Amino acid sequence: MISLTQHPMAPSDLLRQRWEAITGGELDGVLERLSLNGVRRTVPANSELWSGLGGAPDSLLLVSGVVGETRLLVDGRRQILSLRLPGEVLQRDGQETLTTLTSAAVVDAIPLIRALGDRAEMQALRRAWVAAARADQAMMRDQIVRLGRLSAFERMAHLLVETHERLFHVGLATPSAFQLPVRQEVVADLLGMSVVHVSRVTQQLRRERLAQTRSSYVTLMDRERLCELSSYASRFAVTPSAARLAVSIARPQAARAS
């Protein structure tokens, strides 16, 4: 599998893979014409996205790394509202703070936003945009359910499966493993638990042969059961390209032969 913070994929490819996964349709060619593969800015870990990046546009496409939408309480407690992963569009929003949790790379997404406003045949693009917004909202709802009604164990399981799926659909995971280069403290602040408890649950997942974490690499040993026990519902459609990808990973020789 490819490194999350350093991979060779083109920004437009990332976006296309994600949007195709969300809409279930194909989006060939449209994104490639938008000059998203231009200047790539790198942001160090633990910096605030808009202030750390002098004169950045209001819309960025995250190319690599992990970003967290975070809120700080006066007494120092922190809640990470959501994780943002490669292939997602980040928008400036007065209220919230986007913090890089690893080093990250972004490209200007203004061309994309402008294309959405075009009267021209950007219909497919607009549909995908709306679908992506819906998917984001659905993930926020998942996060509410996670925090409100799932146990710590279930929460971790749910997060792992969700993150795997999100990364898989942009080509950043194998069918059963992915990279999550964040400290347990981050997972704690995302799932509303303490660092110590994250450590314990992580071990419980390993003991029960459900998932294994070795220095930022996560292996889902029993994805089926993880979904079940956390009532995980997939947010993604099966796309032609995803299906091809899945096959090529599962049976590399068969895919090569065809």
Added chain:
Amino acid sequence: MISLTQHPMAPSDLLRQRWEAITGGELDGVLERLSLNGVRRTVPANSELWSGLGGAPDSLLLVSGVVGETRLLVDGRRQILSLRLPGEVLQRDGQETLTTLTSAAVVDAIPLIRALGDRAEMQALRRAWVAAARADQAMMRDQIVRLGRLSAFERMAHLLVETHERLFHVGLATPSAFQLPVRQEVVADLLGMSVVHVSRVTQQLRRERLAQTRSSYVTLMDRERLCELSSYASRFAVTPSAARLAVSIARPQAARAS
């Protein structure tokens, strides 16, 4: 104060008050021309909004009553993602279920949605719509923080202040009291706690002279402290009309005199 489930306000007035509170601008006349004050459908308590209402349009304006966006887990656990209050627009969305938590009344909001698409001078309307969507999202984020990083006590405080503010801005609360005609079970499922604990926290709030609940009427005895202890941040601007309203409630004779 006026009853939440039965009040004499016109749908367009409700919507205008809410939107003005959110945007901070005035929206005079525009909404009144949209024929929102037409057929009013009543929905009994505890029914699913779209299926319980034969052939309803995809967008409804909630006029009275309380609706909950709910998710059920297989084992019977329930999470209420958000409360929807009068003056808010409800949209059909495959994923989620909207359940009436009290009897409710709605009107068709399709004219409104159509007006948004108009090329004409609906600019102010569109701005308000976008601002309202932003506000909804902000409330979802608040809910995440509540569930993830606030204690049960803080959660209740936060919810009470938020609900008060939302109702106040549509004229359904006095400066310190409002009606919340839902069982404690609903509050429990909204805040991710057990019914028993809701009862206990309710009493603690009363003991500490912060808030008082008597058969679905909530009185905020110390709004200041409630905000502080729950790190509540207001989502509303102070509008001219809200200021007028506040004055007229605080000093009825002065307002009458002017």
Added chain:
DNA sequence: CGCTCATTTGATTGTTATCAAAAGAAGTGG
């Protein structure tokens, strides 16, 4: 090798859930 930072472990405490039962409200029909 020695430093720092992250994770793990053990012990303890605190918060909240669960269970069971009582008390209080609110309707229903005589």
Added chain:
DNA sequence: CCACTTCTTTTGATAACAATCAAATGAGCG
């Protein structure tokens, strides 16, 4: 209007879950 039912809230006792504290171990890095 009262007995009766049913639903909701409250209370007390106990258990489960997760936080906190403190210390040890491990990993990465100059």
